[in-house]
Structures are given as C-alpha cells and as structure tokens.
Amino acid sequence: xxxxxxxxxxxxxxxxKEVALxxxxxxxxIRKGVADGNIAxxxxxxxxxxxxxxxxxxxxxxxxxxxxxxxxIKELDCELEKLDVAIKAGADAIMDLSTGGDVDLVRxxxxxxxxxxxxxxPIYQAALETFNSGRxxxxxxxxxxxxxxxxxxxxxxxxxxxxCGVTKESVxxxxxxxRIMDVVSRGGSFLTEWILKNKKENPLFEDFDRLLEMTKxxxxxxxxxxxxxxxxxxxxxxxxxxxxxLILGExxxxxxxxxxxxxxxxxxxxxxxxxxxxILLQKRICxxxxxxxxxxxxxxxxxxxxxxxxxxxxxxxxxxxADFLCYVTPAEHxxxxxxxxxxxxxxxTRIAAHAGDIAKGVKGAxxxxxxxxxxxxxxxxxxxxxxxxxxxxARRLRDSAVPMDAEDACTMCAxxxxxxxxxxxxxxxxxxK
Amino acid sequence: xxxxxxxxxxxxxxxxKEVALxxxxxxxxIRKGVADGNIAxxxxxxxxxxxxxxxxxxxxxxxxxxxxxxxxIKELDCELEKLDVAIKAGADAIMDLSTGGDVDLVRxxxxxxxxxxxxxxPIYQAALETFNSGRxxxxxxxxxxxxxxxxxxxxxxxxxxxxCGVTKESVxxxxxxxRIMDVVSRGGSFLTEWILKNKKENPLFEDFDRLLEMTKxxxxxxxxxxxxxxxxxxxxxxxxxxxxxLILGExxxxxxxxxxxxxxxxxxxxxxxxxxxxILLQKRICxxxxxxxxxxxxxxxxxxxxxxxxxxxxxxxxxxxADFLCYVTPAEHxxxxxxxxxxxxxxxTRIAAHAGDIAKGVKGAxxxxxxxxxxxxxxxxxxxxxxxxxxxxARRLRDSAVPMDAEDACTMCAxxxxxxxxxxxxxxxxxxK
Numbered sequence: 001x002x003x004x005x006x007x008x009x010x011x012x013x014x015x016x017k018e019v020a021l022x023x024x025x026x027x028x029x030i031r032k033g034v035a036d037g038n039i040a041x042x043x044x045x046x047x048x049x050x051x052x053x054x055x056x057x058x059x060x061x062x063x064x065x066x067x068x069x070x071x072x073i074k075e076l077d078c079e080l081e082k083l084d085v086a087i088k089a090g091a092d093a094i095m096d097l098s099t100g101g102d103v104d105l106v107r108x109x110x111x112x113x114x115x116x117x118x119x120x121x122p123i124y125q126a127a128l129e130t131f132n133s134g135r136x137x138x139x140x141x142x143x144x145x146x147x148x149x150x151x152x153x154x155x156x157x158x159x160x161x162x163x164c165g166v167t168k169e170s171v172x173x174x175x176x177x178x179r180i181m182d183v184v185s186r187g188g189s190f191l192t193e194w195i196l197k198n199k200k201e202n203p204l205f206e207d208f209d210r211l212l213e214m215t216k217x218x219x220x221x222x223x224x225x226x227x228x229x230x231x232x233x234x235x236x237x238x239x240x241x242x243x244x245x246l247i248l249g250e251x252x253x254x255x256x257x258x259x260x261x262x263x264x265x266x267x268x269x270x271x272x273x274x275x276x277x278x279i280l281l282q283k284r285i286c287x288x289x290x291x292x293x294x295x296x297x298x299x300x301x302x303x304x305x306x307x308x309x310x311x312x313x314x315x316x317x318x319x320x321x322a323d324f325l326c327y328v329t330p331a332e333h334x335x336x337x338x339x340x341x342x343x344x345x346x347x348x349t350r351i352a353a354h355a356g357d358i359a360k361g362v363k364g365a366x367x368x369x370x371x372x373x374x375x376x377x378x379x380x381x382x383x384x385x386x387x388x389x390x391x392x393x394a395r396r397l398r399d400s401a402v403p404m405d406a407e408d409a410c411t412m413c414a415x416x417x418x419x420x421x422x423x424x425x426x427x428x429x430x431x432x433k
Numbered sequence: 434x435x436x437x438x439x440x441x442x443x444x445x446x447x448x449x450k451e452v453a454l455x456x457x458x459x460x461x462x463i464r465k466g467v468a469d470g471n472i473a474x475x476x477x478x479x480x481x482x483x484x485x486x487x488x489x490x491x492x493x494x495x496x497x498x499x500x501x502x503x504x505x506i507k508e509l510d511c512e513l514e515k516l517d518v519a520i521k522a523g524a525d526a527i528m529d530l531s532t533g534g535d536v537d538l539v540r541x542x543x544x545x546x547x548x549x550x551x552x553x554x555p556i557y558q559a560a561l562e563t564f565n566s567g568r569x570x571x572x573x574x575x576x577x578x579x580x581x582x583x584x585x586x587x588x589x590x591x592x593x594x595x596x597c598g599v600t601k602e603s604v605x606x607x608x609x610x611x612r613i614m615d616v617v618s619r620g621g622s623f624l625t626e627w628i629l630k631n632k633k634e635n636p637l638f639e640d641f642d643r644l645l646e647m648t649k650x651x652x653x654x655x656x657x658x659x660x661x662x663x664x665x666x667x668x669x670x671x672x673x674x675x676x677x678x679l680i681l682g683e684x685x686x687x688x689x690x691x692x693x694x695x696x697x698x699x700x701x702x703x704x705x706x707x708x709x710x711x712i713l714l715q716k717r718i719c720x721x722x723x724x725x726x727x728x729x730x731x732x733x734x735x736x737x738x739x740x741x742x743x744x745x746x747x748x749x750x751x752x753x754x755a756d757f758l759c760y761v762t763p764a765e766h767x768x769x770x771x772x773x774x775x776x777x778x779x780x781x782t783r784i785a786a787h788a789g790d791i792a793k794g795v796k797g798a799x800x801x802x803x804x805x806x807x808x809x810x811x812x813x814x815x816x817x818x819x820x821x822x823x824x825x826x827a828r829r830l831r832d833s834a835v836p837m838d839a840e841d842a843c844t845m846c847a848x849x850x851x852x853x854x855x856x857x858x859x860x861x862x863x864x865x866k
Contacts, residue, residue: 070844070845070846070847071838071839071847071848071849072834072836072837072838072844072847073834073844099846099847099849100847124849127849128849131848131849137849137854180803180806180807180810181806181809181810181852182810182851182852182855182856183851183855184851184852185851186846186849186850186851188851189851189854189855190854192855193854193855231806231809232802232803232805232806232809233791233799233802233803233806234799234802234803234806235806271788271791271792272748272749272752272788272789272791272792273752273792273793298748298788298791299784299787299788299791299802300802300805300806300809301787301801301802301805301820301821301822302780302784302787302821302822302823303817303821303827303830304821304822304823304826304827304829304830305780305781305784305822305823305826307741308740308741308744308781308784309784309788311741311744311745312744312745312748312784312785312788315705315731315745316705316749319705319706330830331830331834331845333809333817333843334827334830334831334834334843335830335831335833335834335843335844335845336834336843336844336845337845338833338834347735347738348738348741351732351735351738351741351742351745352745354732354734355704355705355731355732355742355745356705358666358704358705358731358732359704359705359706360706366666366667368734369665369666369667369732369733369734370613370665370666370667372665372733372734373613373614373664373665373666373667373668373733374613376614376664376665376733376766377613377614377615384736384766387734388734388735388736388737389734389735389737389738390735390737390738393737393738394736394737394767396737397736397737397763397764397767397768398767398768400768400771401505401506401764401767401768401769401771403505404505405504405505406504410766410767410768410769411503411505411506411768411769412503412764412768412769412770413503413532413619414503414504414505414532414533415504415564416504416532416557416560416561416564416570416619417619418615418616418617418618418619418621418622419614419615419617421570421622421623421626422615422616422622422625422626423615424626
C-alpha cells in the first residue's frame with residue numbers, strides 16, 4: 001500500500017490524520033489532496049519513528065535544509081551539529097547531500113538523529129563511488145545507479161531526488177538554445193555527461209518503471225529533479241528547462257498511475273518578474289503536483305547574501321503556489337555551509353515560506369502576524385518576543401540596547417514613540433473595537 | 434529657478450547632464466522625466482559639493498539609509514561612523530533622523546561629511562524641542578513647524594519628509610475604518626494628535642503654499658510622507674492609507690504647478706500579494722511621481738530579520754516601479770540600529786533594488802549578472818569576487834574554506850563540481866557561442 005493508493009480508494013490513513021492535525025485541517029481534505037496528487041505525504045514506511053510531513057496545496061509551505069559532507073569537509077560531528085541547528089531553527093525536512101568521507105555512515109547517523117523527514121540524492125553516492133574507484137563518472141552503470149537508490153530507500157530515506165527528465169530530448173533542446181551556465185545541477189551534469197558520452201538514454205528515464213517499483217515498496221516520495229534548472233538569471237525559463245519540465249509532467253502521471261507520490265523540483269536563478277510564471281507553468285504541466293523550489297535566486301551578484309536573494313524569490317514562489325522551499329545559505333556559491341550559515345539559511349527561508357502563506361491564505365498564517373501586531377500595539381515586549389520567528393535573536397537585539405528614556409518603548413524613538421503617543425488619550429484612539 | 438521649471442522650459446541643466454552621465458542615459462531623457470514629474474533631481478542649491486541624485490522612472494532604483502541619534506543613544510561619533518559605513522556599503526542617500534543630543538550639531542556634521550544627498554524629517558526636531566521645553570508635542574505652533582523646516586532647508590538638506598496628507602479628512606477615514614496599529618509613522622502620529630487635540634487642520638496641508646515657497650527657494654525635493662502607512666500586515670491598503678494617498682496626489686500637482694519637485698513616500702507593512710497594487714495605485718494617483726518606499730515588510734513576525742522582510746517587499750516594489758527604497762535594518766522594531774546593522778541593511782536593500790532593476794529593465798542591471806555568470810562558468814574566482822555586491826564578504830567566506838580537492842572549485846562540490854564536469858569535454862559543451 002501507499003498513501004496515494006489508499007487515498008484513491010477513499011481511505012483515510014493514520015498518516016493523513018496526523019498531517020491533518022499538524023495543519024489544523026480536516027483529514028478528508030488531506031485524503032483528497034493526496035488522491036489528486038496535490039499533496040504528498042513524506043515518510044518512508046521503514047522510518048516510522050518520525051512524524052509524516054504533508055507537502056502541497058492548502059498546507060503550510062515547508063522548508064528544507066541541505067546538509068552533508070563534501071570531499072573537502074568530511075567531519076561527521078559537524079554535520080550532526082548542522083542537523084541539530086537546522087531542526088532547532090525550524091526546518092521541516094533535511095536533505096543529506098554527503099559526498100565526502102564515509103557517506104553511508106553519515107547517512108545512517110543522520111537518519112538515526114533526525115526528528116524530521118530526510119531526503120537524499122542517491123546518484124551523488126553512485127557518482128562518488130565511481131569516481132573513487134578511478135573510473136570517470138559517466139562510467140557508472142545502470143545497476144550501480146539503481147542499487148544506490150534501493151540502498152537509500154531501504155535505509156528509510158523519505159524522499160529521493162532523481163533527475164529523470166534529463167533525456168536525449170531535453171539535452172538536445174538545451175543545446176539548440178545554448179546557455180551561459182550549461183548544467184549547474186550536479187545530478188543533472190552527471191546524467192548529461194552520461195547520455196552524451198555513452199550515447200545512451202538516461203536509465204532513470206528509460207527504466208522509470210524500475211524506479212517506480214522500488215519507490216512504491218517503501219512508499220517514499222519521488223522528487224523529480226530539475227537537472228536543467230537555470231544557474232543564472234540569463235538562463236532562466238529557457239527551452240531546455242521547460243522541455244525537462246514537460247517530461248517531468250508526463251512522468252508525474254506515470255508515477256501516480258503506479259500509486260507513487262511525486263514532487264517536482266524547480267529553479268534556481270530566476271528574475272523576479274519570471275517567478276510567478278514558473279510556478280504557474282509547473283502547476284499546469286504537472287497537474288498540480290507539489291512544487292519544491294531552490295530559491296529562486298533573483299540575482300546572481302550577491303554571493304554572501306544568497307539566503308536573502310533566495311528568500312525574495314521564495315516568497316513570490318510560495319505566494320504563487322510553491323509548496324516546499326529548499327533553503328539557500330549565505331555560503332552558497334562560496335563554500336560548504338558552516339553551522340552558522342545553516343541557522344541563517346533556515347530563518348530566511350522560513351520568512352519566505354510564512355510571507356507566502358499569508359498571501360495564499362494558509363490556515364493560521366495571518367493570525368500569527370495579527371498576534372504580533374496586537375502585542376506591539378500594547379508595547380508588550382515579552383509578548384512580541386514570544387511571537388517572533390526567532391525569539392532568541394530578537395531578545396539579544398532588544399537586550400543589547402536597553403531603553404532608559406522610556407522603558408516601554410525602544411531606543412529608536414524613546415519617548416517620541418508613535419505607539420506611546422497614540423495610546424495616550426482616549427480621544428485619539430483609532431482602534432476599532 | 435528649479436530643475437522642474439528649467440525642464441519644463443526645455444532647458445537641460447548641468448544637473449540633468451550629470452544625472453544622465455551617472456545613469457548612462459541621454460540628457461534629454463532626464464529633462465523630459467523631470468518635466469513630467471517622473472524624475473526628481475535631489476540636491477539643495479546650497480549643497481553643491483555633492484553630486485545631484487536622480488530618482489525616478491527609467492533610472493536605477495536608489496537606496497537610502499536612515500541614521501541619527503535618539504534620546505537614548507546620542508553619541509555623534511557613532512552616527513558619523515554609521516554615515517561612513519552606509520556610504521561605503523553603497524547608500525545613494527542618507528536621512529538624518531536625529532532626536533537625541535544636539536541635533537543641529539549632528540545634522541551639520543552629517544551635511545559636512547556626507548558625499549551623498551541628505552534628507553531629514555524636520556518635524557522631529559520641532560516635536561523634540563516642544564517636548565524638551567516641557568510642553569506636550571501637540572502644543573507645537575505652526576511657526577515652530579515652518580521655522581524648523583526652513584532651518585533644515587537653509588542648512589542645505591536635499592529632501593525633506595513632510596506629512597501633508599495627514600488631514601482632518603484622512604484622520605476621519607482612518608477612524609471609520611479602524612486599525613490594529615493606529616498610526617505608526619512618528620510624524621504621522623505627531624500631526625494626528627495635533628489635529629485631534631487642537632481641533633485644527635494640519636498646517637502643512639493648510640499652508641501648503643508656504644511650504645512650496647520655501648522648498649522652491651532651495652530647489653529641494655518635497656518627500657510627501659505617508660503618515661498613515663500601515664504598521665502591520667492587517668492594516669495594509671486600508672481606507673485611511675488610500676485616502677492620504679489621494680490627498681498626496683492632489684498636492685503633487687500643486688507642487689508641480691509651483692515648480693517644486695516631489696516624491697511620494699509609501700508603506701510599510703504589506704503582504705506580498707498587495708505590493709504590486711500599492712505601486713500601481715501610487716503611480717496612477719500621483720501621476721507618475723517617484724515613489725519612495727520603506728520596505729514594504731511582508732510579515733510582522735520577523736524582528737531581527739526585517740532587513741530580509743523588507744528586501745522581499747522592496748524587490749517586488751522596485752520591479753513594479755518603486756524608485757527609491759529606504760533600507761530597513763535587522764534592528765528594526767527592537768532598537769536604534771548599530772553600525773553593523775547599517776551595513777546589513779544597505780546590502781539587503783541594494784539586492785532588492787538591483788533585483789528590481791533586472792526586472793524593470795534598467796540600463797546595465799542585466800549585464801552585471803551576465804558578467805558574474807561568465808566568471809562563474811569560467812571558474813574565475815577573482816572575477817566572481819570582483820563582480821559581487823559585497824566583494825569583502827564574498828572573499829571572507831571563500832577564504833574561510835579553501836578547497837583542497839579541486840582548487841578551481843569550492844568546498845561544496847569539490848571534484849564533483851558541475852561546472853568543472855561540463856567544461857571538461859568539447860563534446861558536451863552546451864554553451865552557444
């Protein structure tokens with residue numbers, strides 16, 4: 001059984017009830033969303049110690065943190081600390097993208113410690129092992145690719161990124177258009193090279209049924225990767241990207257027919273005036289499948305601040321219907337994120353998710369801001385701090401500059417505080433009861 | 434003479450030529466924009482030691498940094514350091530909002546040291562002096578208000594915020610609607626109280642001609658303040674806010690008729706799905722006058738990160754036509770900004786301005802991202818750092834994690850870098866020449 005199969009039968013599962021409770025919605029709303037493919041419930045059936053996570057239409061926009069070792073930075077403890085920090089900062093999901101040291105060990109420790117769902121990109125490990133064995137990456141075999149996927153699923157990984165839309169056809173379309181940045185997705189570049197050098201079709205596309213079968217067995221969620229996501233503003237929304245999306249749309253329906261839950265991954269680097277169109281396109285072409293975006297980053301020139309460029313695009317994306325935001329940290333384009341980058345990345349992305357939720361009317365979002373505003377109007381500082389997305393940082397900043405002139409104000413306006421002034425006389429109260 | 438009067442006569446002034454040069458546009462384009470009221474050239478005719486700044490249609494979106502003492506934090510040196518930091522970080526304009534210590538001295542030192550245009554909100558000083566004299570703020574006299582304005586203009590201040598749209602009519606409309614946060618603009622709250630307690634019309638509205646006369650004398654720019662800007666998501670775009678905007682639209686035309694240049698100030702706290710409508714409304718109602726926005730902040734719950742919430746709204750605003758963004762710092766809602774907050778605030782706001790400029794097709798914006806992308810594709814790290822909005826921060830992050838496995842990559846992907854992989858073989862080059 002899978003959540004999708006049960007939903008289509010009209011059955012409300014324990015997972016659907018749990019997601020409904022988390023979201024403050026009716027179980028039937030969740031069941032219908034899953035049946036329609038608009039909601040994915042992420043949790044591998046071997047990974048029952050964590051709560052399931054609902055991603056999709058009508059639900060709160062979720063936030064993912066990428067962690068994991070690289071070939072340069074391999075310390076397990078550091079990645080486990082990032083896991084802690086990400087979860088404490090409010091990440092809804094973790095992706096382990098390890099490519100350095102003992103990646104099986106890192107993954108198993110992350111699975112053990114994580115209290116939220118875990119995703120991976122299994123082809124990273126297959127590529128790494130090929131590379132480590134002294135062969136060029138394009139020499140990895142179809143069985144190595146699929147065996148790697150099965151291993152991750154058997155470990156209980158809840159969602160896997162698979163770049164099934166990188167095909168001879170989409171590579172061709174990318175090439176006829178031309179690009180400034182080529183392929184910037186790691187998985188996308190492995191498979192593009194694989195197709196071109198081996199002169200064969202992408203096994204993840206060719207043998208998609210094999211992938212569906214193993215994913216179904218664990219009721220994991222397929223996250224159909226965007227191997228051709230634009231890596232710069234100039235490449236956004238080009239024919240290569242959209243060709244891949246069209247293929248992913250077809251694969252989405254094949255997955256649903258097989259009872260497998262699907263998400264679609266999306267860009268990337270996109271100018272702000274193209275973000276909404278990207279969301280509309282994905283929703284239409286993939287028939288409402290949940291959309292998982294990386295950013296989008298609205299400019300290329302802000303390394304060091306890409307948590308901000310991503311939060312900008314992410315807000316507009318979430319407001320337009322994106323369901324799941326992958327964080328970007330200040331380290332993006334410069335280095336593997338350090339622990340402090342993880343915190344900053346999550347906070348910026350949570351802001352984007354929440355600001356999007358206000359706009360798309362997600363249950364409870366508007367009320368959070370209303371609560372803050374009432375505390376602010378009442379000059380209730382403890383209440384304000386408690387209503388903050390990061391109470392610790394808010395308290396730190398407030399405590400660093402204690403108001404003397406007017407204790408209930410702050411050091412910006414002091415006694416000239418507009419709140420104080422307007423609260424003073426009954427005759428000037430503008431608040432409607 | 435004023436820039437507007439000359440432009441309407443068909444004369445291209447030295448200031449128009451200088452702005453044209455800064456923007457890479459034709460002087461006639463600037464002249465026509467000024468004549469139409471779509472561009473304001475900011476520089477008081479007593480302040481010729483700094484270059485004039487063009488703000489408006491077709492020009493780069495500009496960024497302002499608010500600095501200045503408060504009653505709690507009065508150190509002059511600290512504000513001068515903020516001035517330095519703001520200008521080094523790329524601020525196009527500074528507002529001195531001092532309300533603590535010797536505010537005349539602070540303003541004169543800022544005017545002396547600033548290499549960019551300076552704006553003020555003269556009524557802050559009038560209110561402060563009234564307060565310091567032991568009278569309630571609403572007791573400030575009409576002459577005290579106007580004399581304060583004249584003093585700032587005579588000091589060479591380039592643009593002044595004046596809340597002329599806070600009138601009996603707009604207060605009435607605000608009251609019939611009701612608000613969660615009342616009036617959060619300081620100037621707005623002073624004048625609302627003034628109107629209600631004195632049962633008289635706002636002198637800045639009633640004697641608008643007096644204001645025009647003194648502004649014209651110095652060819653300063655009137656920045657018509659939004660006393661009723663929403664202070665929370667729930668108050669955005671309400672009848673009080675829009676009533677004030679309608680009045681500002683009328684005053685804009687009166688100013689233009691008198692040969693005085695005008696900008697309009699705008700919100701504030703606005704949900705992301707209302708930002709574009711706010712810009713469209715202002716542009717239509719104020720007949721294309723430049724729009725100067727504070728944020729907008731797209732959620733109320735992120736104190737500590739309001740430079741990000743403002744950058745999100747600011748990007749969408751700039752893309753939709755906002756011309757001038759006032760920075761918001763991480764300290765907003767918590768304390769007077771410290772020096773480090775100023776840097777963060779400017780960087781976030783510059784990102785918003787630039788991302789907006791890409792979308793609205795401002796000359797040169799797209800090319801900056803293209804340049805970065807070409808350096809990135811070539812794995813030219815020095816070139817990438819030089820193309821960054823904050824090269825120092827980018828270098829610091831890159832240098833903190835030196836790649837060992839593959840020197841031309843970074844510690845995130847190392848040898849598994851998609852750029853490296855795609856650059857390797859001629860047969861897989863997708864870049865169109």
